[in-house]
Amino acid sequence: MFTPKLIAALALLALATGANAEGPRLGKTISAEELAAWDSSVMPDGNGLPEGSGTAAQGAQIFAQKCVTCHGEKGVGGSASALLPRGPITSINGGEKTIGNFWPYASTLFDYIRRAMPWQQPKSLTSNEVYALTAYLLALNKVIDEGAGLDAATLAKIKMPNRDGLIIRFPDRI
Amino acid sequence: MPGAITKPYEQRSRFEEKVARTLTNPKGETRVQNARTPLHLLNGTITPAGQHFVVAQSGAPDIDPAKHRIAIHGLVKQPLVFTLEALARYPMVTRTTFIECGGNSAPLFSPTPMQGNLQALHGLVSCSEWTGVLLSTLLEETGIDPKAKWLIAEGADAPTLTRSVPLKKGLADAMIALYQNGERLMPANGYPARLLLPGWEGNMSIKWLRRIKLTDAPGMTFPETKTYSQLLPNGKAYQFYFIQEVKSFITHPSPDLKMSGPGFYEISGLAFSGDGKIARVMVSADGGKSWAEAALQEPVLDKSFTRFRLPWRWDGSPAILQSRAWDDQGNVQPTRAEFVAARGELKAPLSLAAFPNQHFNAITSWGIEANGEIKHVYA
Structure with missing residues (x-):
């Protein structure tokens, strides 16, 4: 039978070697409301898209004000990535990838504009502005009609032309 | 003749100043900044922290560690947020691993050999000893919803760069790294905390880590769909390449x-x-x-x-x-x-x-x- 002294010694050993399963437990709980301020991820199925809407015409105006410096008129000729399609991809040069001929999901466009653009002031756009810019760029790339508007429901339904063009390299690692 | 006064933080000899990274965007223009490691001028296996390669989409943020938080949420049993002070009390591990940019060695796709030194051709790979807390240690405390298959990691840089990582890798050997070669991370390498995914595409080891969300599917973020997808001769492209191969x-x-x-x-x-x-x-x-x-x-x-x-x-x-x-x-x-x-x-x-x-x-x-x-x- 274990004596009380031996049990105490074993408890100390367990602590000293970290053999007890209990971790430090120093994380603080965080509520859904607090998380909402952090969590800006938009998923391919539209999960995470905020309320709001915008049209391609509105997006064209915002583009002319806030994006044209780097991306050029109608998305060509700027220092940053061209935003117009260049037709089908005919080489292995990644520089040929554009929204219309390559991007597999429309959600990516909304998510990236919202988190990363404009370069000098990311996260300064309203949800309506992001919807409008997304609509403008998708219309420029002939993915949606020029007169079309976008909101959470319509954006989630868009099937991009290259949706099936990507091959998972090592599926066994997922 | 007496020598130099010993400094609190030693600098290398003035004769070694040419051993330095090469920069593609030294003025910080509105585009990515790359710094390549001078591998041909170093030896051994450890890259000095100041010579570690950098690919920074928008420069290194200036983060006060006392104010930094890392949230773990999504398909977990209990969402938790950790301060750096809290992380410092967790059991840590030390391991040596390389980080390589998925785009390293890109000049070798050229049909004729491009003339450049090793730094220009292969300088986007470096190797450090990293110390930090295993992600699995923290996920034990949040618990994992059985539906979780991926985690989306997000940085605190200007574009809050995000990448999706299979949870399998997150549990296998992912670390929240706090130290690089014995000292705190360099700012451009993620100070005060970065995700470290040993052996995987460098861009996935999110620097300035602030958030990890467990999900049932990948986020299909900009870097993992547009940037880090590899066009193939037949017009298709690889995605989720993950591994930096031998x-x-x-x-x-x-x-x-x-x-x-x-x-x-x-x-x-x-x-x-x-x-x-x-x-x-x-x-x-x-x-x-x-x-x-x-x-x-x-x-x-x-x-x-x-x-x-x-x-x-x-x-x-x-x-x-x-x-x-x-x-x-x-x-x-x-x-x-x-x-x-x-x-x-x-x-x-x-x-x-x-x-x-x-x-x-x-x-x-x-x-x-x-x-x-x-x-x-x-x-």
Whole structure:
């Protein structure tokens, strides 16, 4: 039978070697409301898209004000990535990838504009502005009609032309 | 004559100032900033923190560690947020691992050998000793919803860069790294905390880590759909490549390190695999006709730089040096011909700084000319 002294010694050993399963437990709980301020991820199925809407015409105006410096008129000729399609991809040069001929999901466009653009002031756009810019760029790339508007429901339904063009390299690692 | 006064934080000799990273965007213009490691001017296997390569989409944020928080949420049983002070009290682990940019070695997609030194051709890979808290330790405390298959990691840089990582990797060996080579991370390498995914595409090891969300599907974020997807000759593209496959190159001799006459040289280089330990490195001095096995410098560590060495007597005639690596998982570094057959090559060369494609890991060849000049060649 274990004596009380031996049990105490074993408890100390367990602590000293970290053999007890209990971790430090120093994380603080965080509520859904607090998380909402952090969590800006938009998923391919539209999960995470905020309320709001915008049209391609509105997006064209915002583009002319806030994006044209780097991306050029109608998305060509700027220092940053061209935003117009260049037709089908005919080489292995990644520089040929554009929204219309390559991007597999429309959600990516909304998510990236919202988190990363404009370069000098990311996260300064309203949800309506992001919807409008997304609509403008998708219309420029002939993915949606020029007169079309976008909101959470319509954006989630868009099937991009290259949706099936990507091959998972090592599926066994997922 | 007495020497210099000892400083609180030592700086290297003034004679070594040329040993430095090369920058693609030194003025911080509105585009990505790259810094390449001078691998041909270093030795051993550890990259000094100040020489570690950097690819920063929008520069390093200036983060006060006292104010920084890391949230873990989504498909967990209890969302939690951690301060750096809290993380400092968790059990830590130390491991050595390389980080390589998925776009490293991109100039070798060119149909003709682009002339550049090792730094220009392969300088987007570095190796450090990292210390931090295993992600699995923190996920034990949040609990995991059985529906979770992925995690989306987010940085606190201006574009809050995000990447999706299979939860399997997150539980296997992912670390929240706090220390690099014994001291706190360099700002451009993620201070005060970064995700570290040993052996996987560098962009996924999110710097300035602020949030991890467990999900049932990948986020299909910008970097993992548009940027880090690799076009194939048939117009399709690879995605979620993850692994930096087995690779090696000779650091000495190499371009810029001109041979100073016939005689003894040690051929030395680096080998690494994102899938395991280096098992064997073979070296050729005749463009691949004959091979000799190089000695591997101990310790040979999992997903780390391994230094190989082979004594060589140069007779002064033209020679082509190559190295080829194998790992302990049965992976072998492809020849250039094998690689091009599978992945293709460009129609015309681009600039040395361009990223036409990614995940190049074929054999590199250095052509030594009779005058001792060393050129990048295809053989």
